Amino acid sequence: xxxxxxxxxxxxxxxxxxxxxxxxxxxxxIVRLRELSRGAFDLKEGTVYPALxxxxxxxxxxxxxxxxxxxxxxxxxxxxxxxxxxxSEREAWKAxxxxxxxxxxxAS
Amino acid sequence: xxxxxxxTFLAELGRHLRRDDATRRRIVAEVGDHLRDLVAEGRARxxxxxxxxxxxxxxxxxxxxxxxxxxxxxxxxxxxxxxxALVGAGLCGALVFADLRSGTPGRSTPLAGQVTPVGCxxxxxxxxxxxxxxxxxxxxxxIDPRYGTVRSCHRLAMGLAGTVASHIxxxxxxxxxxxxxxxxxxxxxx
Numbered sequence: 001x002x003x004x005x006x007x008x009x010x011x012x013x014x015x016x017x018x019x020x021x022x023x024x025x026x027x028x029x030i031v032r033l034r035e036l037s038r039g040a041f042d043l044k045e046g047t048v049y050p051a052l053x054x055x056x057x058x059x060x061x062x063x064x065x066x067x068x069x070x071x072x073x074x075x076x077x078x079x080x081x082x083x084x085x086x087x088s089e090r091e092a093w094k095a096x097x098x099x100x101x102x103x104x105x106x107a108s
Numbered sequence: 109x110x111x112x113x114x115x116t117f118l119a120e121l122g123r124h125l126r127r128d129d130a131t132r133r134r135i136v137a138e139v140g141d142h143l144r145d146l147v148a149e150g151r152a153r154x155x156x157x158x159x160x161x162x163x164x165x166x167x168x169x170x171x172x173x174x175x176x177x178x179x180x181x182x183x184x185x186x187x188x189x190x191x192x193a194l195v196g197a198g199l200c201g202a203l204v205f206a207d208l209r210s211g212t213p214g215r216s217t218p219l220a221g222q223v224t225p226v227g228c229x230x231x232x233x234x235x236x237x238x239x240x241x242x243x244x245x246x247x248x249x250x251i252d253p254r255y256g257t258v259r260s261c262h263r264l265a266m267g268l269a270g271t272v273a274s275h276i277x278x279x280x281x282x283x284x285x286x287x288x289x290x291x292x293x294x295x296x297x298x
Binding site: 025026044047071 | 178
């Protein structure tokens, strides 16, 4: 079993990654994260909203109200800075994963 | 809409959010919208209204913890501290100046004998600001040691109290345990 919470510290990267698929609202984002991870990750709203607002404050996301099925929804989208941050996160994760794989060894 | 768990949650969230009115309204509307989706999802799974609302708000954690997570950019907090420290330093400077004037031999001002007690009342809350309590400890004691032991001790006590208050406010533990970042599906642990 992995020690600690393996997702802690990666929530913002996951949010950026999920929004790469296109703009969506908070509820849609959580559903999307569940689907993209094939059910492995079920992020709580109490974690996702602070991350969304931090990313927006940092200029990596932008949000606006939109009408969806007659309902007003706050929709989030990646900004160019967010897109760039996602690329950096992807590279960092790749290096981390390669390092871990080398240390742990491949499954036989 | 009845005064169920969701309405209570949203009211609490609005009360704890330390943001401007427009942002607070926006966040409460956004969270309310999301909660409606979750409640509908729960109802579709056969939960009654009350159960669905309880399950929905559970995913958000406590309103106070959520409000803390949504408190806005850190630079706002730093700017607020800087303004508080500047105001505190200005007031402390004015108090020191007034104190020196009232302590001059042969001089009597309306503030004579009142400055230190007034200073204590004004400066104590300000002294919880890290910048201001340092100004208190540093300048108020060093500038006029000629005032004698009693008044210096008075100021030292005030400075120390400010330091303690500052530490208490900066290290006080949150009321709730932090919300777990993520709940993992059972498959992850297998």
